[in-house]
Amino acid sequence: MKYETVIGLEVHVQLNTNTKLFCGCPTQFGAPPNSQTCPVCQGHPGALPVLNEVSLTKAIQAGLSLNCSINHFSKFDRKNYFYPDLPKAYQISQFDLPFCKDGFLEITLDNGESRKIGINRIHMEEDAGKLIHSDVSGVNESYVDLNRCGVPLLEIVTEPDLRSSEEAYHYLTALKSILKYINVSDCNMEEGSLRCDANISLRPVGETKLGTKAEIKNMNSFKGVQKALDYEVKRQSRALDKGERIVQETRLYNVDEDKTYTMRSKEEAHDYRYFPDPDLVPVVLEESFVKAIESDLPELPTAKRERFIKDYKIPESDARVLTESLELAKYYEDAVEVHPANPKKIANWIMAELMRALNEAGGELSSINIKASEIGNLVKHIDEGKISGKMGKSIFEEMLKSGDNVESIIERLGLKLMDNEGEIAAIIDEVIKNNPEAVASYKAGKEKAIGSLVGQVMKATKGQANPATVNKLLKEKLSA
Numbered sequence: 001m002k003y004e005t006v007i008g009l010e011v012h013v014q015l016n017t018n019t020k021l022f023c024g025c026p027t028q029f030g031a032p033p034n035s036q037t038c039p040v041c042q043g044h045p046g047a048l049p050v051l052n053e054v055s056l057t058k059a060i061q062a063g064l065s066l067n068c069s070i071n072h073f074s075k076f077d078r079k080n081y082f083y084p085d086l087p088k089a090y091q092i093s094q095f096d097l098p099f100c101k102d103g104f105l106e107i108t109l110d111n112g113e114s115r116k117i118g119i120n121r122i123h124m125e126e127d128a129g130k131l132i133h134s135d136v137s138g139v140n141e142s143y144v145d146l147n148r149c150g151v152p153l154l155e156i157v158t159e160p161d162l163r164s165s166e167e168a169y170h171y172l173t174a175l176k177s178i179l180k181y182i183n184v185s186d187c188n189m190e191e192g193s194l195r196c197d198a199n200i201s202l203r204p205v206g207e208t209k210l211g212t213k214a215e216i217k218n219m220n221s222f223k224g225v226q227k228a229l230d231y232e233v234k235r236q237s238r239a240l241d242k243g244e245r246i247v248q249e250t251r252l253y254n255v256d257e258d259k260t261y262t263m264r265s266k267e268e269a270h271d272y273r274y275f276p277d278p279d280l281v282p283v284v285l286e287e288s289f290v291k292a293i294e295s296d297l298p299e300l301p302t303a304k305r306e307r308f309i310k311d312y313k314i315p316e317s318d319a320r321v322l323t324e325s326l327e328l329a330k331y332y333e334d335a336v337e338v339h340p341a342n343p344k345k346i347a348n349w350i351m352a353e354l355m356r357a358l359n360e361a362g363g364e365l366s367s368i369n370i371k372a373s374e375i376g377n378l379v380k381h382i383d384e385g386k387i388s389g390k391m392g393k394s395i396f397e398e399m400l401k402s403g404d405n406v407e408s409i410i411e412r413l414g415l416k417l418m419d420n421e422g423e424i425a426a427i428i429d430e431v432i433k434n435n436p437e438a439v440a441s442y443k444a445g446k447e448k449a450i451g452s453l454v455g456q457v458m459k460a461t462k463g464q465a466n467p468a469t470v471n472k473l474l475k476e477k478l479s480a
Contacts, residue, residue: 007162022049041150043087063100085129098123118159312343338376369403
């Protein structure tokens with residue numbers, strides 16, 4: 001490729017606090033328009049903001065989890081611009097002294113390669129309101145809902161370190177996982193709790209100077225970010241090939257057409273006329289305050305993944321899947337606690353059967369009827385020879401429907417493994433008698449032929465014979 005892609009991401013994350021950043025209004029999603037507002041978030045003259053300490057704590061948690069250094073002296077600034085959903089005509093944000101800076105996040109690509117993506121800064125700001133446009137009977141009208149005004153946001157800004165849409169996708173996935181692990185946000189893109197803008201430019205391979213960037217907005221999924229970036233690479237490549245000049249601008253991504261369109265020329269920082277907010281005092285963080293937050297941080301995905309590999313002796317690929325979310329990781333550990341003798345088989349059941357059921361239902365882990373302890377119990381029954389793997393799958397499906405435990409389903413369905421050698425031997429004699437070709441093949445050295453004989457025995461016993469016993473007795477009889 002003649003050009004190198006350079007991408008930087010700006011991710012806005014809504015903090016999961018009960019109240020807004022500078023007032024006591026609730027942050028509940030889906031409330032009636034303009035029902036969660038007060039003079040502070042409505043921008044009334046003389047109404048004074050007061051910082052929400054929980055929001056500050058969550059900002060520091062995010063910074064520490066993303067390997068940032070914490071500014072012990074910080075302040076809030078006014079970002080001035082006019083828009084109908086911004087009642088004060090400025091947004092309270094941070095400019096030159098953000099709470100967190102100079103961090104990084106390690107990502108793993110599809111080919112197993114690791115990349116360290118620099119994080120330039122994490123700053124806190126209040127959200128704006130929402131415009132709702134209507135065109136009924138040819139009358140164009142716009143409505144303003146100020147419920148979101150003042151909702152606490154973190155803006156997490158990367159360095160221009162990403163080199164492909166794949167890297168951007170993996171960065172966002174890893175970032176979301178960490179933010180959910182530390183419980184600073186629900187990261188629900190459908191409700192606007194996580195929003196991403198992407199800055200992308202191209203430059204000739206070998207060039208160190210950055211090209212002219214375009215900012216892409218209106219991407220409502222990680223796959224959408226990936227597709228928008230792929231389109232933009234093609235668009236800018238074609239323009240550069242023709243000798244055209246790339247314009248610095250903001251572009252909107254149209255999901256249905258899978259294209260980006262010009263929205264407006266891109267603003268520079270000086271266009272916002274930042275200055276310190278006179279209504280808010282600077283924030284001075286004591287080292288003891290930061291250390292207390294750090295000590296309360298939970299085990300993060302990377303550390304948990306490494307522990308799973310070490311303690312449970314599972315492959316890295318398994319550990320990566322099982323630590324994607326805190327809920328799934330806890331589910332796995334709760335299952336292993338019941339049957340610690342076989343963590344690998346429990347991992348297989350969760351990744352194959354449980355995740356298949358989740359994908360089919362399109363639900364969350366909490367919506368599944370099966371308790372983690374019962375997955376461990378199921379594998380334990382199989383390992384102890386009380387049921388076969390085939391029976392286990394039937395029991396699993398029944399657990400999905402009823403939520404009953406393993407023992408009650410075995411009792412109800414009459415699923416008991418046949419392990420009486422005399423009974424099984426009699427059935428084997430009949431199978432050997434009726435399958436002379438398979439017997440001859442096995443005796444001629446084709447060991448795979450025993451598989452069809454095992455299958456016949458299992459069919460005759462309706463899957464209830466102990467496979468280990470069947471294999472042992474068959475080999476004894478065929479060797480006689």
